Amino acid sequence: MHQQIIEFIDNLKNAFNEGILVKLTLGKPRSKSTELKNIYIRPIQLKNENVLSFTFRFQTRDEVKNYKLDEAVEVIESYLMQPFMKFHLFTIKQDYELSINKKGKGHLRSLEPNFTKAVIEKHDHQKKRYVNQSALYLHRLEITDGEGRVRPSKNDKFKQINKYIEILDALIDQIPDKEKLIIHDMGSGKGYLTFALYDYLQDIKKINCEVIGIELREELVQFCNDLAKESGFKQLCFDQGSILDNSLKETDVLIALHACDTATDDAIYRGLQSKASLIICAPCCHKQVRKSMKPDVEVHPALKHGILMERQAEMLTDTIRSLILELNGYESRIFEFISNEHTGKNLMIAAVKTEKKIDKNKIQYQIDQIKKQFNIDHHHLENLIGMSSS
Numbered sequence: 001m002h003q004q005i006i007e008f009i010d011n012l013k014n015a016f017n018e019g020i021l022v023k024l025t026l027g028k029p030r031s032k033s034t035e036l037k038n039i040y041i042r043p044i045q046l047k048n049e050n051v052l053s054f055t056f057r058f059q060t061r062d063e064v065k066n067y068k069l070d071e072a073v074e075v076i077e078s079y080l081m082q083p084f085m086k087f088h089l090f091t092i093k094q095d096y097e098l099s100i101n102k103k104g105k106g107h108l109r110s111l112e113p114n115f116t117k118a119v120i121e122k123h124d125h126q127k128k129r130y131v132n133q134s135a136l137y138l139h140r141l142e143i144t145d146g147e148g149r150v151r152p153s154k155n156d157k158f159k160q161i162n163k164y165i166e167i168l169d170a171l172i173d174q175i176p177d178k179e180k181l182i183i184h185d186m187g188s189g190k191g192y193l194t195f196a197l198y199d200y201l202q203d204i205k206k207i208n209c210e211v212i213g214i215e216l217r218e219e220l221v222q223f224c225n226d227l228a229k230e231s232g233f234k235q236l237c238f239d240q241g242s243i244l245d246n247s248l249k250e251t252d253v254l255i256a257l258h259a260c261d262t263a264t265d266d267a268i269y270r271g272l273q274s275k276a277s278l279i280i281c282a283p284c285c286h287k288q289v290r291k292s293m294k295p296d297v298e299v300h301p302a303l304k305h306g307i308l309m310e311r312q313a314e315m316l317t318d319t320i321r322s323l324i325l326e327l328n329g330y331e332s333r334i335f336e337f338i339s340n341e342h343t344g345k346n347l348m349i350a351a352v353k354t355e356k357k358i359d360k361n362k363i364q365y366q367i368d369q370i371k372k373q374f375n376i377d378h379h380h381l382e383n384l385i386g387m388s389s390s
């Protein structure tokens with residue numbers, strides 16, 4: 001094995017043994033057709049033993065497997081030649097980037113560390129707690145009764161909040177640490193998630209954060225600000241106003257859950273403008289693209305049926321959103337975050353800012369082709385950015 005590759009593996013072993021390992025990523029597949037897109041590895045604790053948890057990210061699904069250090073090194077070594085070319089090791093002392101060329105020669109670079117904390121999560125049989133059931137805000141929002149029990153009629157809402165926090169937790173772990181994390185929740189409504197996220201980050205995860213909800217409706221803003229005060233949540237506040245009018249000075253994480261129709265585009269636009277490290281939205285109704293598409297039903301016979309046209313419009317709306325995020329330097333994924341027995345609005349777009357090189361021409365071509373194929377006049381987000389090429 002080439003010397004620089006051996007050095008990289010040694011750095012991984014040392015970081016794991018010293019407890020300074022944050023994560024390791026294996027990416028940039030040699031072949032575009034490969035099903036496995038990347039592997040994300042982080043240390044976790046299982047039954048009082050530290051192991052490495054691998055998330056294998058395939059085109060359409062994720063697979064998680066845990067390995068002891070020796071086994072993990074064997075698995076990583078098996079991926080050194082095929083299919084990946086880039087390996088990134090993040091530790092709190094130093095980051096490393098290993099590139100491997102076609103001949104198997106490694107080039108190792110040392111970089112400034114991106115992270116200041118190495119957190120080893122416990123994954124035992126006890127279910128991880130995301131929401132503090134006895135919190136006052138849950139009672140005031142009528143999710144729980146006076147004794148901290150979830151009201152039977154609010155079970156689905158409670159599950160949904162837990163699931164959101166679980167997903168946000170994993171996504172926030174992917175962005176660089178900051179002294180204070182600034183989070184905006186656009187269209188925060190009654191604040192179910194805004195409160196739960198603040199409580200989780202401050203109280204359970206011990207992350208210093210400032211969370212700001214932006215909401216059109218004055219009475220909800222008043223209600224949420226009063227409740228934040230009553231809960232003693234000093235760095236949580238709500239501002240009245242529209243998403244678009246709110247030009248954010250600074251934000252690290254931008255969230256927009258169930259913001260109606262083009263309000264999701266407004267939120268993504270604000271996230272892009274403020275160069276957020278993470279943009280997360282769960283789109284709600286999709287009316288704009290549906291109204292501005294006039295596909296040829298001879299070419300797309302499915303679309304003569306109203307319901308299928310509606311679904312197609314939803315898919316195209318979110319595909320274009322995701323492509324626009326990629327075009328602007330984000331790695332974007334669309335996935336179902338909760339089974340639709342709990343809610344119909346179960347699609348999430350999560351975009352993490354990346355330094356990777358982007359083939360802008362290719363992405364723009366894909367956007368243009370979708371618009372041409374389905375005769376879409378315009379997409380609201382594209383108009384906001386002023387990038388429409390047609």
Ligand SMILES: C[S@@+](CC[C@H](N)C(=O)[O-])C[C@H]1O[C@@H](n2cnc3c(N)ncnc32)[C@H](O)[C@@H]1O
Nearest residue numbers: 187188189215216217241242243257258259263
């Ligand atoms: C369906 S609710 C979702 C609330 C919350 N995000 C949740 O998931 O529980 C959508 C909220 O977004 C607000 N909203 C819609 N368009 C908005 C805009 N352009 N600017 C600010 N708030 C907006 C609405 O008033 C409403 O409270």
